[in-house]
Amino acid sequence: MxxxxxxxxxxxxxxxxxxxxxxxxxxxxxxxxxLNDKLLELANEMYFFQNSDYTKKLKKELKASDIITFDYTECTPLNNEDMREIFKVLEAEKALLELxxxxxxxxxxxxxxxxxxxxxxxxxxxxxxxxxxxxxxxxxxxxxxxxxxxxxxxxxxxxxxxxxxxxxxxxxxxxxxxxxxxxxxxxxxxxxxxxxxxxxxxxxxxxxxxxxxxxxxxxxxxxxxxxxxxxx
Ligand SMILES: [Mg+2]
Known part of the structure; x- marks a missing residue:
């Protein structure tokens, strides 16, 4: 019992x-x-490392210390469209569950x-x-x-x-x-x-x-x- x-x-x-x-x-x-660690991971996976699905946009790997504004488009070379692609992955792969x-x-x-x-x-x-x-x-x-x-x-x-x-x-x-x-x-x-x-x-x-x-x-x-x- x-x-x-x-x-x-x-x-x-x-x-x-x-x-x-x-x-x-x-x-x-x-x-x-x-969320930020996941955003950094996806941003690097999609726009820095070799990835046939996305165009390389980052000259160096993004680190936490690079994120000096809430909006990534203001502190990294990524634009709104790139960020939308990241959000799409978080949605489609239910990646928020991994946070x-x-x-x-x-x-x-x-x-x-x-x-x-x-x-x-x-x-x-x-x-x-x-x-x-x-x-x-x-x-x-x-x-x-x-x-x-x-x-x-x-x-x-x-x-x-x-x-x-x-x-x-x-x-x-x-x-x-x-x-x-x-x-x-x-x-x-x-x-x-x-x-x-x-x-x-x-x-x-x-x-x-x-x-x-x-x-x-x-x-x-x-x-x-x-x-x-x-x-x-
Ligand atoms: Mg918040």
């Missing part, structure tokens, strides 16, 4: 919260799932469910027709707790967050962080080169905005730091 651990609550109970609990929004790519979760994301998010009403909001549907299918499958595979009613595939994050009553948002894109902050939502911005490179004008605005706080990937990782920021 299986003896159930009485300390482990069923999911339904875990997701039931009083109405006054704080609502937080969490972005997916760059925050929960590591690695960020370190400790699963552990911390599942713990945060006890304290907050968590909403996931992602722009994925803008890029992939099978965004929902791939995303839910990925969350299930990686055992990250979510509630489908609190999951939105929407790129108007500030507008939606205000409507939902979200007061804090975890994000990695500078433009989105700024629009959330301008709508009076506190932002925890995961610090990456693409949102913190001095060549970008928006970085100055982000850095001086009182509602945006940077979260770093040291000494351990982003998610243990987020946990401290949110509940300790």
């Amino acid at each position: 299986t003896v159930l651990n009485p300390l482990v609550k069923p999911l339904e109970e875990l997701l039931e919260k009083p109405d006054n609990i704080k609502k937080i929004g969490i972005d997916v790519d760059g925050v929960v799932a590591n 690695k979760p960020l370190q400790d994301a699963q552990k911390v998010i599942n713990h945060l469910h006890k304290f907050f009403d968590i909403y996931f909001i992602t722009s994925r549907a803008k890029y992939y027709t099978n965004a929902e299918e791939q995303t839910f499958e990925w969350f299930d595979k990686n055992k990250i707790i979510y509630n489908k009613n609190n999951f939105f595939f929407d790129n108007k994050k500030a507008e939606l967050s205000k409507k939902l009553g979200i007061s804090k948002f975890i994000e990695d894109r500078a433009e989105t962080a700024l629009s959330l902050a301008e709508n009076d939502i506190d932002v925890l911005l995961l610090d990456y080169q693409w949102n913190n490179h001095e060549d970008q004008k928006i970085v100055k605005e982000v850095n001086k905005h009182p509602k945006i706080k940077r979260i770093y990937n040291t000494p351990i990782a982003y998610w243990p730091n987020l946990e401290k920021e949110l509940i300790i």
Whole structure:
């Protein structure tokens, strides 16, 4: 006979919260799932290494340090059409399922469910027709707790967050962080080169905005730091 651990609550109970609990929004790519490593891998496979299906566009192999803007077309020789080809592969091969979760994301998010009403909001549907299918499958595979009613595939994050009553948002894109902050939502911005490179004008605005706080990937990782920021 299986003896159930009485300390482990069923999911339904875990997701039931009083109405006054704080609502937080969490972005997916760059925050929960590591999309950038996959983008780099595909960009190199398709446009740097010998590949009969695509024209070589890159003179050198792209590295994480080359990605100094959120949009690859602004910081690499790739154009919109090349990027669309990459997104097509991610869609057709369901390659989003292969993304690695960020370190400790699963552990911390599942713990945060006890304290907050968590909403996931992602722009994925803008890029992939099978965004929902791939995303839910990925969350299930990686055992990250979510509630489908609190999951939105929407790129108007500030507008939606205000409507939902979200007061804090975890994000990695500078433009989105700024629009959330301008709508009076506190932002925890995961610090990456693409949102913190001095060549970008928006970085100055982000850095001086009182509602945006940077979260770093040291000494351990982003998610243990987020946990401290949110509940300790
Ligand atoms: Mg993101």
